[in-house]
Amino acid sequence: MIKVGIIGGAGYTAGELLRILLNHPGAEVTFIHSTSNAGNKVTDIHKDLLGDTDLFFSSEMNFEGLDVIFLCMGHGKSVEFMEENELPSTLKVIDLSHDYRLKRDGNSFVYGLPEMNIVDIEKAQYIANPGCFATGIQLALLPLAANNLISDEIHVNAITGSTGAGQNPTRTSHFSWRNNNLSAYKIFEHQHLGEINQSLKQLQSSYATALNFIPLRGNHPRGIYVTAYTKFDDSIEKAVGLYKEYYGECPFVHVVDENPDLKQVVNTNKCLLYLMKHDDKLLVISITDNLIKGASGQAVQNMNIMFGLEQKAGLYMKPSAF
Numbered sequence: 001m002i003k004v005g006i007i008g009g010a011g012y013t014a015g016e017l018l019r020i021l022l023n024h025p026g027a028e029v030t031f032i033h034s035t036s037n038a039g040n041k042v043t044d045i046h047k048d049l050l051g052d053t054d055l056f057f058s059s060e061m062n063f064e065g066l067d068v069i070f071l072c073m074g075h076g077k078s079v080e081f082m083e084e085n086e087l088p089s090t091l092k093v094i095d096l097s098h099d100y101r102l103k104r105d106g107n108s109f110v111y112g113l114p115e116m117n118i119v120d121i122e123k124a125q126y127i128a129n130p131g132c133f134a135t136g137i138q139l140a141l142l143p144l145a146a147n148n149l150i151s152d153e154i155h156v157n158a159i160t161g162s163t164g165a166g167q168n169p170t171r172t173s174h175f176s177w178r179n180n181n182l183s184a185y186k187i188f189e190h191q192h193l194g195e196i197n198q199s200l201k202q203l204q205s206s207y208a209t210a211l212n213f214i215p216l217r218g219n220h221p222r223g224i225y226v227t228a229y230t231k232f233d234d235s236i237e238k239a240v241g242l243y244k245e246y247y248g249e250c251p252f253v254h255v256v257d258e259n260p261d262l263k264q265v266v267n268t269n270k271c272l273l274y275l276m277k278h279d280d281k282l283l284v285i286s287i288t289d290n291l292i293k294g295a296s297g298q299a300v301q302n303m304n305i306m307f308g309l310e311q312k313a314g315l316y317m318k319p320s321a322f
Contacts, residue, residue: 007061008033010037019046029053033059033061063087069091094303095127114305115246129298133160133294138195140228145200149204150204159182180219183217187214223262226284232282243273256272257274258274271286
């Protein structure tokens, strides 16, 4: 049984982690840390877990006997945590923040996108879990980069649910503003561009084109809908074949033959990809749940790989039909 600790337990990603891990056949949550909620019941915050757990939030962090910890703190906090705490040499760390996703000197974290780095993840001690937008966009583009087929600018529009902004309400995330509304933000300069470009360069060393990304705030709670297109000179049959070959051993990514909708992936760790050819452009639709495949589900998928479990362990979740 994998002994698990969660650091930063009050947010959406920690709540989703708990929902998955409490039903995981090979994992046991030992503690969930939250300075602001220490001593309170976990279900005081994560009310959807009422009846599923009697855990309390803890202010203490005891790493003895633990196998893995998940860092679910705000961006910048994971670096502080790693610098301030002496961790056991055998303890594995999966960080859900942005802090360690970009390669730099002294960064020993492996970028945890299983569909690209599974061999390195299997051997890793530290994992940097990808961002939610970055996951959906990369899954739309990896087969092209792996076959050295990105030769022109890439254009991406992606709409995310309000949970992507975190649990603390802001002017652009509370219901009365978000409902029946749509807005663009961080146009051409979203923070996930760095990790996306890094991955495409990893697979296609000649990659040097522009990735034009327009993120949009949707009026739904969860789910990311990506449309990405770029020049592609071959046929749609060729493109579909490349994508199915690339993702042939990937249990959560499905190349589908009908135009999907967001509710087909919400509350699951799935990514659905649908390809269309228009003149010399290949359009890829990629849909994921930002809290599951875009965060906590992918983190558990990485844990499964690190400990030699089936990737799907604890992650069989069906979308709602409504």
